[in-house]
Amino acid sequence: MQARMGPNQYGKAEIRLMKVDRDHARHVLHDLTVSVALAGDMDRVHVDGDNSPVLPTDTQKNTAYAFAREHGVAEIEDFAALLARHFVATQVAVRRATVTVEEHAWERLADHSFARSGRETRTATVRYDGDRIEVRSGLRDLVLLSSTASEFRGFATDRWTTLPETDDRILCTSVDARWRHTAPQADWRASYDAVRSALTTAFADTYSRSLQHTLYAMGARVVSTCHGVAEVRLRLPNRHHILVDLAPFGLENPGEVFHVDDRPYGLIEGTVLADGADADDGAW
Structure with a gap:
């Protein structure tokens, strides 16, 4: 051939x-x-x-x-x-x-x-x-954390599942976001500040049932409030905070001391589109 x-x-x-x-x-x-x-x-x-x-x-x-x-x-x-x-x-x-x-x-x-x-x-x-010119603005390494108002339960299980359900956990991620503009912006800095504010405000305002749930809330806030943004792509690694068992030392740990585990980590990715916007299949 x-x-x-x-x-x-x-x-x-x-x-x-x-x-x-x-x-x-x-x-x-x-x-x-x-x-x-x-x-x-x-x-x-x-x-x-x-x-x-x-x-x-x-x-x-x-x-x-x-x-x-x-x-x-x-x-x-x-x-x-x-x-x-x-x-x-x-x-x-x-x-x-x-x-x-x-x-x-x-x-x-x-x-x-x-x-x-x-x-x-x-x-x-x-x-x-x-x-044709296409512009994607973005940010990376925006580290966000909520110390409560996050749960993860009701998930699928099989014979290898060991993760317990939780109704209160630390939610932490390092946001990698890219958003596509419908047209060049008159003020790129103001547009950037508006999207950043939408991302952080949605993260703080959302009671999270999963990182996927939070991703959608963040993306929806961007496309619904930021003028000229057709879509936003989000890549959210889950920075796990694991409660330390202090019982061997005769101490209780009511959600105060955690081990920060850098890997492996859950990685949640998704695109949120403005109503009427077509998805861009390009990998760039």
Whole structure:
């Protein structure tokens, strides 16, 4: 049976970039990780070893640095779109560019001094094919915890089930969320803040019957209250907190001391759509 080349892409992954805005005495940091993936007429690169369609990944890295200097990095969605449009417009063989940007937060200490923040990482992914541009904003490593108002019972069991039911437990997760916009936002920062607030408020307001139940509540709050969001994809690992048995030491433990177990962990994933929105089957 003869072989043929299937879908493929290439690019520069995890370009570390720090842009310092020095226009005023109060400096601003933009600490980014940028990844580029290009796709198009690349079959002959793989099959024949013809490198003429290939824009070196080193060039892609240099472009990110140069664009940060020439155009600035006001909002990561805009910066990702600028790069994606550039690669498609300037490279004949490139039919689609996907650019992902992560922004790492810093806490201000003074006008030009900072400490690395423990906040979540803000993300953006832009895909452009020469005609249509799609934007996904997101966040990861947003750690949330409720010390009560969470249960897990009434689940399926079989001969290997040992997990007891509980009507009161700690619920903790590290949120990885991506949301798709129906159109470019006028204010990306305000849109991000609104989605983050919807996620955290829903987590706090929901009496959780399972992490799946909480996932839907969080996603539903986003698509119902945040303008221009068509869908949100959530990936929620269950950070298990296991009650420690202190009886061997003659001590009671009324839900106060827990062992934090980092692995293995339950992983709950799901997509919540706005009413009337079509699901995007793409993995990006």
